[in-house]
Amino acid sequence: MLIKVKPKQLVKQFQIEANIFEPQGISELEALGSFINNDLTQTIEKSFSGKKGHVSFKPTIDQQRTCENCSTSFLDGDFTIKYDVKRDSPGNLQIISGYFVHFFAPANLPRVPKNVIFVIDISHSMLGQKMEQTKEALLKILDDVKENDHFNFILFNNRIIPWKEYLVKATLENLKEAQKFVQSIKATGSTNINDALIRTVEMMNEAHKEKVLPERSSSTVIMLTDGNPTSGELNQGKIQENVKNAIRGRYSLYNLAFGYDMDYNFLEKMALENNGLTRRIYEDSDSALQLQSFYDEVANPMLRAVQLHYPINATSELTQNNFNHYYDGSEIVVAGRIIDNDLNSFIADVKAQGANNDVTFTEQVNIEETAKALHDQEYIFGDYIERLWAYLTIQQLLEKRISAQEEKRKNLAAEALELSLKYKFVTPLTSMVVTKPEDKATIADKPIEDTSIQYSYPSRANSVDGDPHFLIDVPEKKDHLCFNINLDPGVVLNLVNDPDTGITVNGQLIGKKKVSNNGQTQKTYIGKLGIVNTQLDLKIEITTENITLQNGRKTATFTWLDTITLQKEGLTMEINREKNLVLSFRDGATFIVVLHRVWKKHPLHQDFLGFYTLDSHKVSEHTHGLLGQFFQHIDFEVFDIRPGSDPEKPHATMIVKNNKLTVTRVSEKDYGKDPSHGTIIPCWFIHNNGTGLIDGAHTNYIVSNLFSTPFIN
Template structure:
């Protein structure tokens, strides 16, 4: 709904530009102003260090930044860190002139009340928010006296997941200025032994690669180091701005002498299971695709491109069908067909012919696909030893037919009956992602957001590659009866090639001599059982180097995994069950000092001789698409505007303040989605502003009128030869036909020569 505010924003912006004289000569983008080396706005960040220690896939990361105020007056210093969405913050400390102010994890409601009191006094806020596809951004600021030093230290932990045969650690590097001592140090300890290790950075040139980045591994240990000098950080030999701006990615894998590996430390165990070399189980796929009107244009074209690539990867033993839904439902074939060369060629023709139309009937589309899979099994149209999956792609919410999310969820749950998984792909932000995620989770699948970008087709294909090669179905992890407590999830519908199943738990008796784990599953040709037997004395010898990283990693890994799974379960729980799941997850979050959706971190810091509360919260995936509301206002600081400000949350679209009156004129234009309106045309300045309308996919099917919003704004000036295109996802500027694309997080200055 935030797009409904754009006309007011743009109109106000253009009015001020006209009043001040809009530049008419060619424009250019400016970086930071020339300042003393390593100092920006009086603040010198003289040290930034990222220290990561990984033991058995569990990563413990510490980000430390040190700065000094070189100015003659007090200055505000900001600390920004982008961390993975799957990570939990475990600590944050602030040290000013040698005095440390620690962070404490508290129940969210308790922390919220403390925080709101501080915000009402005009204090600065700590904030964690979604930042792009994989990251969340942690931001906190503090005022530092002239000549004083400040140290920020953020700690977070995560379990590295295995995708496509590799574990990936993702670090965002963005110091924003030259730093005298910049360093990334990563130490990896894997008891199974490291089989490969690589590191790369999107911002490192070939010249820097050899001299700044080192990586090595031998046996159980691996090491990565990145230490650019001050000169090596420069974006050019004479520049004072930094080229360190991008992604730093570390990938590795471990030796697998057996399908599984069990590790036991201090009464806790973890079991990693990733068999290799098994034949692929044939799969039966129902592709349920949204072709409603909002999928028109680039979205549908990218979907087609992805489906065509997926068809190239289908194996002849697989079966498939396409179910298309808009206001109604249609199918490619009446039933599933085998992926023979002839059928695949026909499928390509069908995919290329897909056209958008109508509204969004998710319920009937899913039920048709599920029914088709069930019927194929009942009528023996598919191989006995095959597995079925539903993949649903939509860019919005149901607005025709059964549109109540809870009823759709119930219908789908009953139709699937636990027999196969559902994977939901949400295209863009104009949808109820929580609904898609909850529905997928309770049907043994998961949801994935597909970002509206130039690589959306590759995102779709990348998802399919994760589930393209099932090696086992009906996987059960079994352990000695009465010997374990608090076991994490130990049954899985599928094991996919290149992934890994991780189970953790507590031992009843820490002094047991041996430990046995059995894994059972259905393979492509027969049922399989894998057994791991652990001699506790041999285990102790094998892990004697574990303190190379940190000793209680399995216990913390167990807590991390347990909390993660409890939070997933509570999404579809109700009543007493939900209360119990919430209470357990909260207790573990507080005990192990994890910032989760149930907790917040409170940091007491000095400001104006009073204590101030800074909050670190854990946003959910759907936070990206959710505008700030009163219920969420504690996440951000707010200052009322000086002048009267008018807005409408939804229609009407246009709000114009009446000159010399404390009032505004509001009016609406009812046009169909896709219509382009000319909002401003100024023959004197050559300025033109157009807006393209999009529809509200959350509208009621019984409503006679459909709410519409501006989804795209275009600003052009023929005299200056420039254009700006603004969408909810990005901002693109063309200067003399050369495009520059920015996210809403970027800060860019536009000026004129002369």
């Protein structure tokens, strides 16, 4: 059982209580938390005897504190409860109320030799922290490769670079040579996924054909990439088709998606079509550990071609019962309905290919005896087997939907939705109703990838982010305009000024840590923001380290490590730790400041800010500034769309503000809704610092300092 613990505050009476009942008996019980330190270890109590176990976790307020007088909490992470079952059989077969569930996890099997090719993206986007963490993980993985395994590396950018032209045995000499090769990897170039995977499959085919690999062995391809294809075959559907036709069900393909700049669905569909899965690798300090942990899960195949069989005329609606692999430390779960009410005993047969020979397992359960033994535990079990069957069925329907054709997708979605509603599961197809004490209900959609706070956009939301990209929402056209501003680091720009409400927002530019001498324009970012509200006598300075509020003579400073909500007269401020800051003025707009962290040891880049405006309809019609001037309606016309030098970025002619401009279709990222991952937004790019779109020249918006209010009396 995995419990997410994130109260975001100190809790007066915090406790986790778990009661466990295991019909076959408990042999070992463990409880641990990713956030547990030495002081908190003593607050975990665990005990088990026979068929029952108990876990309790009750930290006091003082034990929750990150320091003696801190208001921040240690409780941030996962609390995990694990137990092992006392059993001699290879599985656990349970039957209740017309449903069965079969947990299959045999022990003491000889390991099947593993053949693996690591396909590693070394394109330019992997430069820096991603590449260093990938290399760190690969070096640790090499330490765990077993002697009778075979392996190879294929690196890819716009070129395909094998370490060896064939798979090699994991001898000590080969492993040492591989470690030197991994240490020498450098990132550069574009991304050719298609040719990399086709070359990999060809290499695996050749190794099997030449009988280099053990006859009874498991062959796997593990690809890691952080982006979409940018060279070679670019059509994702065609790549999926090519890879499926090449593998033809013979090998497993596991895709590791590093970060959020790729199409995850593309990688997921490709893996599911080839007996594998896709895993997200988060760009955190422990990315190397995530990569290593994934490999640990698939490093030790114990069985291949596992088939679980049940009485044909007595069962129906089985969940998946054929599996390409059984890995050490994992568990296979199958559930289904029993349609023969007169059945006295239930038999499960398992057939698989082992390291040395084909193996079979048989388990038999007396239905009447099992029902009687579990009768006293109904208060715990209830209809849990039926619900587990429904849960597995829903998950597998959603997986099948990913790679199905359109009509089939609709049918699978409808079937999954019906089960979700019947058994009250929150899935990507459903929502959860949260009833507050005052009996008002709100709808909370299930987050698929991230649990960060989401904000709904109103009719218009304009922003400045990146280096710096200005993104203008034009809802009347269902489209966006965008432009960049190129000025030197240190320059302060006026973004918003509203003389009626007294609100001004200015942003100061920062550059890279090192300045190149090649004469190219240096990219700049927003490093500081200054927000003034003259009516509230309020100044707010926001940097990548601190948020400082000056209200008259009073000053308060917060850091991005805080998670707080502050309400003052006319202002609500919410800091979401290391993500964003939300400022809402009573009669004015809402501003969201997004924090962008980069790798601390990055040789060039540094942290920067993004600025987003919501509720812009609340500002006055006199509002101006580089962003503010677009809070009111803007009209434009686009025509004569034609190819550009880049086939993915066509040119067009635009009429706006009586100016005729040549514009380019591009994509920018918007982090207002999702501060971690961003959303790709297509827009028409206006060249030359927005000339022809913005009022006047871009240099007219330069002000003397962060708190300048030249447009407000």
